[in-house]
Amino acid sequence: MSNNAKLKSLFRSGRTTIAMGAYDPLSARLVERAGYDLVYLGGYAAAAAMLGLPDLGMMTATEVADHIRRVRAVTTVPILVDADNGHGSALNTARTIAEFLAAGASGVHMEDQVLPKKCGHMGGKRLVPVRDMISKIRAAREAGGEEFALIARTDAIAIDGTDAAIERAARYAEAGADALFLDAPESMAHVEQIGRDLGPLGVPLVFNAASTGKTPTLAVKEIEALGFNVILYPIEAMLAALAGARLVMDTLKVEGSLEGIRDRMASFADMQDLLGVAKMEALDERFPTS
Structure with missing residues (x-):
């Protein structure tokens, strides 16, 4: 089974998948050796490690693709990558996904922010219209193929509220997203609502367990119980x-x-x-x- 098929299989399995963040090839080796099913390359960690800069959309798609290649060269497990907002329009997104796929990525998460994008737990974010994000999802699917895992992320909670974020996420699932990622819920009520309202769709839900963000800190078992089965730990290894x-x-x-x-x-x-x-x-x- 290819790594792309393995990642899609993990998402469909119903069991919890922990996406442990790496920030360079050496830390990616550690992630695999520790027995995790995949390596996660988040944008915050990549920008910090490669550029010494904050996650404000300054990395180019080709810089990220080079980062993926270096990690792919020393690991054997699937790699899940933060694709920001596709690095531009739907046309840019198609090229981004093609480049990431060629570099060795098995899947991405992609958000509905405009450029310049910001880390999901920072303020001052702005959103693209839903129709634009749907176009990006469809372009990404065509560029990556059916085995490429595509997570649609929305940052609407901080801007328009949880109800609007859930509505956006449901539209993204209809457009073909393999999993849904509603970033930065700020209370247990928000987290519970996401699991309750989107769970019936039967699409895996992603939880960002970053210990430095706005979301309540929860243990893996608690996150599972709330209906999430893909859990990101994006910068914890880097912080250590x-x-x-x-x-x-x-x-x-x-x-x-x-x-x-x-x-x-x-x-x-x-x-x-x-x-x-x-x-x-x-x-x-x-x-x-x-």
């Missing part, structure tokens, strides 16, 4: 890595030694193992050069 790097730098500057925190750092052997050094050395021995 940031804290760890800061600890090393601050400790060395203050104490002049890292001996007090060695047990909180990975070993060089761990890194060598994760990078597959032994496999590369064996390959080098098979094909010696003078």
Whole structure:
């Protein structure tokens, strides 16, 4: 089974799929090694890791495609990618999906914001008309094919309210979305309403479990019980890595030694193992050069 078919199968299975966020090829290796079914490449993490910039729509589609290729080269599981708003019109969206598919993505989520887009948990977002988003969904489906997983995201909760967001999402499901993602519900009442009103459609629902956002923090079992079965953890690994790097730098500057925190750092052997050094050395021995 291809990775694209695997991802679609996960969505249809009815069981919970955790989309653990990676921000570079090394962290993607960690995600796969930890036993997750897919690697998630979110826009916030990608912009931070690749550009050192906030998630404000400044990455180009080709930059993201290059990011996908590097991750695809070191992982074997499906890759789910944040496609922002398709990077433009329906025509741009068709090219974006074709580029992401060629780079190794097995699916995307795509939102109904205008350019310049913003992270879903930031203020000041603006929406495209529903008909424009439907055109993008149809263009994405044609470009990606039936096996390519297409999640339609709406940011309407923050702008027009939960009822309007649910209405938009239902229209996106009719247009051919494989799953629905209503970002940034700000209360348990909103979360419960999404599961209650959209559950009867029989389309998988996506929950953004980002620990830094506006949505209530819930455990996996609680999220499942509310009717969601695709759960994103977009930047949690990156936040942990940031804290760890800061600890090393601050400790060395203050104490002049890292001996007090060695047990909180990975070993060089761990890194060598994760990078597959032994496999590369064996390959080098098979094909010696003078």
